[in-house]
Amino acid sequence: MKLVSLSFSLSALFVSLAYADNYTTRQIGAPHSKNYKIYIEKDGIPISPFHDIPLFADTTSSTMNMVVEIPRWTNAKYEINKETPLNPIIQDIRDGEPRFNYNIFPYKGYMWNYGALPQTWEDPNFITEESGTIGDNDPIDVIEIGEKIGYTGEVKPVKILGVIGLLDQNETDWKLVAIDVNDPNASDMNDISDVEKKYPGLLNDTIDYFRKYKIPVGDGPNEFMFSGKAQDKEYAIGQIMTTHNHWKKLVSGDIKENNIEKTNLLVEGSPYKVSPNSKIILNIPPVNLLPAVPIDPKYERWYYV
Structure with missing residues (x-):
């Protein structure tokens, strides 16, 4: 696979850079219910x-924004809703x-903060060469291994360390490995080899x-690319840029996906951009x-698989 260089024009990103401390959340409804929603707000x-x-998350392109969906030690399967x-x-x-x-x-x-x-x-519609399977139709996933427990809707600047190539229900489902840039160990963590150390x-x-987490609902064990070996930072950046x-x-609008909501406020040149005063x-x-x-209570039990 040909890796994508990071030496590209920042104007190609469509939007200006922004920092995590500009973001807040708006919670509506009851947690753990079908009507619960968390909107992300900027200003x-x-x-x-x-x-x-x-x-x-910064002008050096070395730090990326992660949206935390599931805080560490929790079970509720929160995710960015595409529809x-x-x-x-x-x-x-x-x-x-x-x-x-x-x-x-x-x-x-x-066991980590999980998000995208x-x-x-x-x-x-894209078949990953290494797996021969299609993408899972979601933003690329991140596991953040720092010591601070995040919260759902938090925008967390992270350093990318590597990536795990999960095959989930016969779809490519990358799991990036990252660490919060403000973690006490962040300065010593620069690539996937540092994680084991x-x-x-x-x-x-x-x-x-x-491999096991869907077995209790009746699915079989998941498989992995590269025999389960996590790939390094350079490879991970290549996958990020492909998905970007x-x-x-x-x-x-170059790709037509009618089931995905593309409404936005800040993406210059997008035909789906709306005004803050829109309905x-x-x-x-x-x-x-x-x-x-x-x-x-069944979600508080141990399952031995």
Whole structure:
């Protein structure tokens, strides 16, 4: 595979760079319910975490913005919703009910902060050479291994360290490995080889978890590219830039995906850009956070697989 150089014009990114401290969340509905939504706001105005938050968090292109969907040690399967205008974070639905991931012994929920890089898209029309499978139709996933527990909707600047090539339901589902730039260990973490030095066993446990985590719902074990070996930073950057280029074609209208909401406020040149005074923005309800719905006890059990 030919890797993509980072020495490109920043104007090609469509949007100016922005920093994580500009972002807040607007929560609507009851957590753990079908009506719960978390909108991301910039300066108090709802924006799309899929389209409006820049991929890069600094002018050196060495730090990337991660949108946290699932905080460490939690089970609720929150994700950026592609079908709703401005792509709020919602709880995924499976078999008509809010989805939770099971506790696979000895793992309690997710062992890292889990989320996605904005302005990326794993195109389901694109076949990955290394796997021979199509993309999973989502922004590229990130596991963030720093010590601070994030929160759903947090925009976290991270350093990319490498990538795991997961094959999930016969789709390519990259899992980037990253660390918060503000983590105490961040200065010592520069590539995938540093993960084992600083966090021995973490990568092996991550592979083990992703292999097993859908077995309790009746799916088989997942498989991996490269026999489960995590690839280095250079390779990971190549995959990020591939998915970023796919996103650019999507949001510019070059790729027609009718099931994906492409409404945005900040992507220059996009035919889907709207004004902050548009009805789509003004019709988003104000903050209305309700008490969380109790979680079914089955999601608190250990599952031995």
